[in-house]
Amino acid sequence: MFSEQAAPLAQGLLAPPSAEPPTFPRVPVSGYSDCSQPFQLGERGFSRQYAHIYAVRLAGMRPGLERRARSRWGNDIALRKLSELQAGERCCVVGTLFKSMQLQPSILQEISEEHNLVPQPPLPKYIQPSDELMLEDELQRIKLEGAIDVQRLVTGTILAVYGCEQDDGKFLVEDLCFADLPPALPWNGPSSDRFVLLASGLGLGSVSGEALLSTQLLVDVVTGQLGAEGEQSCAAHITRVILAGNLLSQNTQSRDTINKAKYLTKKTQAASVEAVKMLDEILLQLCTSVPVDVMPGEFDPTNYTLPQQPLHRCMLPLASAYATLRLVTNPYQASLDGVRFLGTSGQNISDIFKYSSMDDYLEILEWTLLAGHISPTAPDTLGCYPFYKSDPFILTECPHVYFCGNAPHFQSKLLQGKEGQRVLLVTVPDFSATQTACLVNLRDLTCQPITFSGFGADSED
Amino acid sequence: MADELYLENIDEFVTDQNRVVTYKWLSFTLGVHVNQAKQMLYDYVERKRKENSGAQLHVTYLVAGNLLQNGHVCHKVAVVREDKLEAVKSRLSSLASVHVYSIQKALLKDSSPLYNTDYDIVKTNLQHCSKFSAIRCAAAVARPPPEAPPAPPPGAQGQREPGASTANGHGPAAARAPPQQRGIAGMFAARAAPRDTPRDGRAEPRDAPGVSAASSKPPTKNSIMNNFFGKAAMNKLKANSVPEQPKEEKEAVKPSVAVAEPESSPSSVAEKPGKKAESAGIQQKDKKSKTKRADRSDEEEERDPENVQKRRRRIKQLQSDSSDDEDVPPSPTPEEERAPSPAPAPAPKAELEPAPTEVPAAGRKRKRKRVLKSKMFIDEEEGCMVTEKVYESESCTDSEDEFCKPKAPAPHKQPLLPTRRDPKEEKKNLKKGAAPANRANKQVSIMGFFQKK
Numbered sequence: 040m041f042s043e044q045a046a047p048l049a050q051g052l053l054a055p056p057s058a059e060p061p062t063f064p065r066v067p068v069s070g071y072s073d074c075s076q077p078f079q080l081g082e083r084g085f086s087r088q089y090a091h092i093y094a095v096r097l098a099g100m101r102p103g104l105e106r107r108a109r110s111r112w113g114n115d116i117a118l119r120k121l122s123e124l125q126a127g128e129r130c131c132v133v134g135t136l137f138k139s140m141q142l143q144p145s146i147l148q149e150i151s152e153e154h155n156l157v158p159q160p161p162l163p164k165y166i167q168p169s170d171e172l173m174l175e176d177e178l179q180r181i182k183l184e185g186a187i188d189v190q191r192l193v194t195g196t197i198l199a200v201y202g203c204e205q206d207d208g209k210f211l212v213e214d215l216c217f218a219d220l221p222p223a224l225p226w227n228g229p230s231s232d233r234f235v236l237l238a239s240g241l242g243l244g245s246v247s248g249e250a251l252l253s254t255q256l257l258v259d260v261v262t263g264q265l266g267a268e269g270e271q272s273c274a275a276h277i278t279r280v281i282l283a284g285n286l287l288s289q290n291t292q293s294r295d296t297i298n299k300a301k302y303l304t305k306k307t308q309a310a311s312v313e314a315v316k317m318l319d320e321i322l323l324q325l326c327t328s329v330p331v332d333v334m335p336g337e338f339d340p341t342n343y344t345l346p347q348q349p350l351h352r353c354m355l356p357l358a359s360a361y362a363t364l365r366l367v368t369n370p371y372q373a374s375l376d377g378v379r380f381l382g383t384s385g386q387n388i389s390d391i392f393k394y395s396s397m398d399d400y401l402e403i404l405e406w407t408l409l410a411g412h413i414s415p416t417a418p419d420t421l422g423c424y425p426f427y428k429s430d431p432f433i434l435t436e437c438p439h440v441y442f443c444g445n446a447p448h449f450q451s452k453l454l455q456g457k458e459g460q461r462v463l464l465v466t467v468p469d470f471s472a473t474q475t476a477c478l479v480n481l482r483d484l485t486c487q488p489i490t491f492s493g494f495g496a497d498s499e500d
Numbered sequence: 501m502a503d504e505l506y507l508e509n510i511d512e513f514v515t516d517q518n519r520v521v522t523y524k525w526l527s528f529t530l531g532v533h534v535n536q537a538k539q540m541l542y543d544y545v546e547r548k549r550k551e552n553s554g555a556q557l558h559v560t561y562l563v564a565g566n567l568l569q570n571g572h573v574c575h576k577v578a579v580v581r582e583d584k585l586e587a588v589k590s591r592l593s594s595l596a597s598v599h600v601y602s603i604q605k606a607l608l609k610d611s612s613p614l615y616n617t618d619y620d621i622v623k624t625n626l627q628h629c630s631k632f633s634a635i636r637c638a639a640a641v642a643r644p645p646p647e648a649p650p651a652p653p654p655g656a657q658g659q660r661e662p663g664a665s666t667a668n669g670h671g672p673a674a675a676r677a678p679p680q681q682r683g684i685a686g687m688f689a690a691r692a693a694p695r696d697t698p699r700d701g702r703a704e705p706r707d708a709p710g711v712s713a714a715s716s717k718p719p720t721k722n723s724i725m726n727n728f729f730g731k732a733a734m735n736k737l738k739a740n741s742v743p744e745q746p747k748e749e750k751e752a753v754k755p756s757v758a759v760a761e762p763e764s765s766p767s768s769v770a771e772k773p774g775k776k777a778e779s780a781g782i783q784q785k786d787k788k789s790k791t792k793r794a795d796r797s798d799e800e801e802e803r804d805p806e807n808v809q810k811r812r813r814r815i816k817q818l819q820s821d822s823s824d825d826e827d828v829p830p831s832p833t834p835e836e837e838r839a840p841s842p843a844p845a846p847a848p849k850a851e852l853e854p855a856p857t858e859v860p861a862a863g864r865k866r867k868r869k870r871v872l873k874s875k876m877f878i879d880e881e882e883g884c885m886v887t888e889k890v891y892e893s894e895s896c897t898d899s900e901d902e903f904c905k906p907k908a909p910a911p912h913k914q915p916l917l918p919t920r921r922d923p924k925e926e927k928k929n930l931k932k933g934a935a936p937a938n939r940a941n942k943q944v945s946i947m948g949f950f951q952k953k
Contacts, residue, residue, distance in 0.1 A: 049565075052535055052599035055543040056506075060535035065637035252615040256577055263635030264524060264534045265577065266564055267597030271535075271634040320626065327630040328637045357626065363640045451572075478575070489575040490567075493611030494560075494584070 048269035061268065063275035066233060068330055070376050071279075077431035078346035078368040080424060089418045091427035093195070097135055097176065099433050100197040100411060103218050104133045108199040111216050116201070121179040124210075129203045132210070134176035136196045136415075138189070140394065141167055143420070165394055166190050174200060174210065185212035190396035195415035218411025221437045223460040227377025228439070233481040234277045235375060236261060236489075239336070239384060239444030242471025243321070244314025245288035253474040253491035258321060260489070262328040277478070279375055280329055283444030283467050284336020284384025287314045292338055311340055315354050322358035330363040334371050336384035336445065344422035345386065345414060346370060346431065370413055372438070378481045381438035385445035387414035388466075390421040400466040401450040404443050408434065408454070408462065437462060440479055445469045449477060451486040506530060510544045514557070514603055520613045522602040525621045527632045534632050541600040558608065561585050562601040565592035579611055868893045 105118055108131045117130035124130070142165040149159070172183040172192060185202060192198075202212040241254060259265035263274050291311040325331050335341040335350050342348055349366035352359035359366075367373070370383040388403050394416060397403045407413060413432040417423035437460040446466035454462045463484040468475045475490045509530065513519045527537035541559075548555050563585065564577040573593070579601050580588045589595060602614055622629055630640070875888045 049595045049597050052538045052597070053542050054539055055546075056536050056539040060533045060634070062533070062633075063635050065635050065639070068639055251619075252579070252611050255615055255618055256579070259524070260564075260577055262630055263633045264527075265562060267599055268535065268634070270564055270597040273596075275635045320623065323626060324622065324629045327628075327640045328633060328635055330639060360642050361640055362643050363637070448570075449572075475574075487573060487575055489577065490569075492576070492578045493614070494579060494581055494608075 048267050050267070051269070052267050061272075063263065063272045065275050065329060066278050068278060069229075070227075070374065071330075072374045073365070073367065074372040074374055074379070075368050075370070077429075078370055078372070080346065080348060083424065085425060087425040087427055089423075089425050092418060092423065092425060092430055093135055093175075094177065095427065096195075096412070096430040096433065097133075097197060099430055100218055101133050103221075103411065104197060104199045104216075107216050107219055108133070108201070112201050112214070121174070121176045121181055124181070124204045126204050126206055129201070129213075131199055131201045132174060132176065132181075133197070133199045134174040134180075136183075136192055136194060136198060137173045137175055137180065138170055138192065138194045138394070139173065140165055140170045143394070163393065164396075166396055182209045183212055184209050187212045187215060188396075193391050193394045193416050194419045195412075195417065196410050197412065197415075198410070217409050218434075219409055220454075220456040220458070220460045220462070221411060221434045223437045223456065223458055224379050224439065226439070226461070228484075229376045229378075229481050231482060232276050233376055235380070235440075235479045235481060236277055236280045236476055237283060237382075237442055237444075237465060237467045237479060238280070238470050238476035239283035239467045240285040240469030240471050241282065241318070241321075242288035242469070243286060243317045244291040244310055245471060246290055249493075250471040250474060252493040254321065254470070256491040256493075257470075257476060257489075258324050260491075262324060277329060278481075279332065280325060281332045281371070281380070281382070282334060283371075283382055283442065284334050284369055285338050285445050285469070285471075286318050286333065286336065287311055287338050287340070288471060289338050315340065319355045319357050322355055322364060323361075326358050326361040326363045330365065332365045332367050332371065332373070334367055334369045334382075334384050334444070336369065337386055344424050345417050346424065347384070370432070376481055378440060378484075379436070379438040380440045380442070381413075381434075382440070382442035382465075382467075383413065383444065385443045385467075386421060387417070388443045388446070390414070390416045394420060399450070400443065400446040401452055401464060404441065404464050404466060405452070405454060408437075408441055408464070439463065439484060440465065442467055442477075448473060449475050449488040451477070453484060506532075506540050507544055507547065510540065510603070511548075514544075514605055518605055520602055520604040520608075520617045522614055522617050522621075523600065524618050525602075528621045528625050532632065533634070535634060537632075538599040541603055545600065545603060556605050557603060558582065558606065559603050560601045560608065560611075560614065562597070562599055563588050563592070563595070564597045565589075565595040567592050579614065581608070 108116065108118065112131060117128065119128075119130040119132055121132060121134065124132070142159070142162065144159055144161075144165070168190075170189055172187060172189050173180045174183050181204070183200065184205075187200070197218065199216050200210065200212045201214045201216075202210055205211050238257065242250060243254075256265060260270075260274055261277055261280060263271045265271075266274065291309070291314045293310055322331060322333065333350060335347045339347075339350060340354065341350055347369040349368055352364075352366060355364070355366075358364050369386075370381065372379070372381045374380070387407065388400055391397070391403050391407070391414075392400070395403070397406065407415070411434050412430075413434065414421060414423070417432065418425070437456065439461065440463045442465040444467045446468050448466075449468045450464075450466045452464045454460075454464055456462070461484060463479065463486060465477055465479065465486050467477050468488075470476060473490075474492060475488045477486050478489050479486045510521060510526065513521045513526075513529075519525075521541070523534060523537045523541055526532070526541065527534045530537065530540075532540070545557060545559055548557055559582045560579055561582065562577070562579055564575070567574050567576045569576075575596070576592065578588060585598075589598070602617070604613070608614070625631075630637070870891050870893050873890055873892050875890050876885055877888075878884075879886045
């Protein structure tokens with residue numbers, strides 16, 4: 040655990056000043072490599088339709104799914120395309136799921152005058168018992184029935200179903216399988232304790248300042264200012280800090296300039312300007328002491344569609360002067376000390392949460408890993424860049440640490456795969472709400488939450 | 501003793517200055533390691549309490565340790581008041597650290613004064629915020645400078661191409677600010693030193709926030725008028741600002757006169773920023789005027805010949821219209837005027853013809869519009885004002901179309917206009933002629949009556 044060896048020296052600083060106090064060197068960075076090139080977009084063109092991304096997704100995942108289907112249901116099963124289906128024949132079909140939901144927000148319906156609809160307010164979940172599942176492949180689609188959990192699945196998942204076509208044209212499902220965990224990566228982890236701090240949802244620029252002291256305490260612990268000597272020496276083993284999105288609060292997203300009259304908003308500054316300045320100062324304090332990777336999130340000043348591009352360094356003039364600051368994409372993939380990290384700022388998980396009956400962020404995180412795709416609901420309900428050559432969200436290698444940011448609370452689980460994969464799943468909580476961050480120990484793939492608190496007028500633990 | 505010094509300091513901070521003394525604040529203020537600061541605070545508290553048990557001193561502590569929460573072992577770091585210290589410590593399964601966080605005289609209701617104190621002291625020491633920390637990071641070095649290219653040079657480069665600079669409309673503003681003063685100084689230099697940046701500022705087809713490098717009186721007057729009139733009137737103004745420019749530039753040619761100009765420039769400079777909130781078209785025209793002005797002082801030859809050409813034609817028109825000059829005298833006179841002008845003028849004139857055609861094409865952001873305008877001028881022979889509807893091509897630069905049409909009414913007016921062939925006088929006439937003509941052309945309201953006298 041993080042500071043077990045700190046216990047003996049815990050009360051050491053409750054004493055008169057002693058001789059020159061020790062300073063601990065930060066454990067050096069060894070073996071960092073950024074693997075998120077597929078998520079970095081160069082020249083972008085949005086004139087393409089989104090059908091291409093589904094086509095490449097299916098084409099990319101089909102071979103793996105056919106292999107899984109054979110290993111699960113026997114080598115001699117019939118793999119058919121939808122156009123080759125014959126009524127009554129038991130076979131296996133690989134295709135893309137589409138869930139038609141009545142409550143799914145549809146811009147076409149909203150602006151349609153004949154329906155005269157008032158725009159729907161955002162709901163926490165859009166699922167309904169009357170939702171239906173269809174399986175689509177390159178040419179056709181067919182409705183699915185049977186042993187399939189309609190509520191749980193979401194649009195865009197690639198899966199293989201085993202069953203037969205009915206006389207009424209629907210496909211009766213007997214069994215289904217997903218792509219399952221991708222092949223494992225070799226393990227080169229460190230032999231001594233090395234920690235990575237995962238935090239998300241700093242939420243700067245919000246109206247309330249409760250989380251500010253906690254943010255300052257977080258920075259102080261990591262930079263070694265806080266704590267007794269034992270704790271400081273443990274903190275020196277933190278090799279990296281990853282900020283997983285939502286550095287700015289939702290409050291900075293005010294759209295006054297669009298809604299209000301020009302004369303009212305002429306000289307006002309966007310709320311995000313102050314927030315970014317505060318972020319710059321916090322990052323500067325961190326960067327002088329530890330390498331930091333900054334991922335953008337839903338409310339950060341970067342593009343909206345996935346993959347989100349890194350924040351521009353001109354916004355962070357003080358901090359970007361240091362080589363320890365790395366501005367990275369969302370999703371982010373990197374190899375730290377031989378341990379492969381893959382994670383997002385949480386938009387993919389929260390989008391699946393809205394359209395599926397799954398409630399637990401950790402469960403959804405695990406499900407995306409088993410489905411072999413980081414964000415199946417993109418581009419249907421989550422904005423996505425219109426890829427056409429290949430879908431970079433398909434999981435081809437199994438990471439060692441798979442995280443998502445901005446979860447409601449902290450959860451972690453070590454998943455063991457059938458082929459020797461070992462994945463630590465971490466849902467990083469929203470710091471502005473929970474004042475909790477995560478410390479991942481690279482040596483044994485364990486994770487510990489770290490909570491900060493001040494005291495208020497009514498404080499009670 | 502050196503040891504006692506910090507005690508006195510802390511005593512002074514807490515008691516006399518009534519501060520909230522956090523360990524971080526003390527560390528930066530006394531320049532000591534954070535751990536030493538924490539120990540100093542503890543020492544002070546102990547001694548003070550030993551001396552005077554009723555001391556008005558409130559202490560907050562930092563407690564850190566492991567806690568079993570929701571099924572996992574959570575590491576908790578908390579700032580607690582002294583009275584809650586033992587309670588919190590007992591709840592932890594294992595204690596990782598305890599130390600004094602801050603000392604203050606008053607009882608704190610919540611932790612925001614602690615945060616504020618830390619924030620302030622870090623803000624004032626941002627550059628070396630990890631100096632007294634217990635952890636040193638070898639990797640935290642500043643990036644080498646070439647990785648962070650400065651903005652102005654690429655911005656200035658970008659402005660050279662007329663079309664390429666619109667994207668960074670705000671970028672080169674910094675580069676433009678110094679050139680403004682240099683542009684005014686450029687008048688003195690009489691184009692001796694090429695001034696790229698003022699020209700670059702004008703190369704921007706669009707907004708030049710407060711580019712007053714070559715501001716002169718007519719644009720100023722135009723600006724005054726702009727406040728009264730809308731864009732439609734400004735279109736007329738533009739035609740008149742152009743004729744006024746040539747006079748200005750002729751004056752600039754004469755260094756003695758040029759002295760007077762810059763003096764007017766600062767005043768117009770002062771007014772220029774005030775008039776910034778004008779339509780883009782107006783800014784365009786002003787810029788064009790300044791273009792003509794500062795053209796003398798920089799090397800943009802493509803503009804120079806075009807302006808010179810326009811100047812020549814403009815002067816002809818004005819002279820013929822307003823000062824009752826004969827046909828022959830006006831024509832040699834502009835050439836006379838130009839004779840004393842420095843060498844670059846004839847050379848650009850030679851390039852006059854090809855240049856104007858290429859200039860409009862070279863990345864003008866504004867298209868040419870043909871606008872029906874009313875031109876008014878005084879016909880002194882008949883003692884009346886003549887209004888003429890003329891189609892003019894309007895764009896960033898004055899087009900040649902304008903020149904052709906006034907020539908038509910001009911010839912028959914020329915013999916009737918009295919001759920005054922003194923260069924200075926002519927200039928004055930031009931000024932006067934231009935000024936009333938200016939007013940007259942703008943005269944969609946009653947202001948024209950007041951200027952004419």
